[in-house]
């Protein structure tokens with residue numbers, strides 16, 4: 001990574017240390033008590049940024065832990081503009097807000113650093129990991145000691161191809177998984193919307209499951225959610241939460257966004273979380289918004305509207321087990337009549 005990129009990362013992190021206006025009063029008081037900086041070294045490069053450990057600890061105390069069989073997820077529905085640095089600073093600020101609200105897992109939208117549109121992907125593409133957005137997410141995960149499911153960014157692969165890629169970081173800032181959107185969004189609804197990701201992007205070739213101390217999480221990006229087999233395989237492989245950063249639009253959003261999540265959640269008796277960019281009516285592609293979490297019963301636990309907002313849900317694994325034992329479809333499958341198999345390991 002270039003020195004300039006590190007300077008950017010450092011600047012964003014400083015911003016995280018200074019912006020307190022959105023935080024709860026408890027956390028704000030803690031922040032005011034902070035002083036000094038610490039040196040962080042990632043990949044043999046060092047930079048300074050404000051100490052945030054006190055903030056992290058105070059939040060840890062109020063959030064769920066592994067003994068309570070659950071944790072809080074924060075969905076960052078953010079405004080995405082044509083300015084990458086601005087997008088990264090908004091993401092930084094809202095991740096901090098999510099942590100302040102007790103989230104142990106924070107998830108961002110599809111294309112959080114870039115406008116969603118095939119004309120933008122090349123310009124905004126970066127190495128993943130290695131680019132400024134990945135490094136920033138890793139540093140924030142480490143500092144706040146949370147998992148970050150970093151929506152997606154346009155990735156410039158080592159093969160020179162472009163991908164739509166989500167990175168998942170653990171609480172030490174370690175890279176846990178990298179999901180390249182498997183199913184490219186190629187649709188044509190006459191008079192409404194035509195979108196052909198495959199004109200510039202290449203599809204990924206792997207499933208992505210990451211392990212946390214609470215449960216396994218299966219990751220897909222947006223259009224991936226339309227393919228029930230992927231969700232079923234994730235469930236077969238032990239996932240309890242499926243996370244889909246996504247950017248549905250004003251045609252497919254009202255028609256399918258919630259329905260698909262409820263279907264994936266109910267069929268598989270898992271939690272499903274989706275994270276959209278906030279709606280911007282002036283953008284070339286207008287995102288639907290409505291980031292949400294659906295529970296294993298198929299009920300919506302939380303749903304944002306269209307504007308920028310962090311929303312939270314408690315992932316209750318004991319409740320999930322109750323649903324599974326009350327309606328035990330997973331043990332009632334007629335595998336003598338049908339079976340679903342993945343052709344590749346996650």
Ligand SMILES: NC(=O)CC(=O)C(=O)O
Nearest residue numbers: 185222223247248249252
């Ligand atoms: N943007 C997508 O990948 C998918 C989408 O908008 C849809 O399926 O509808």
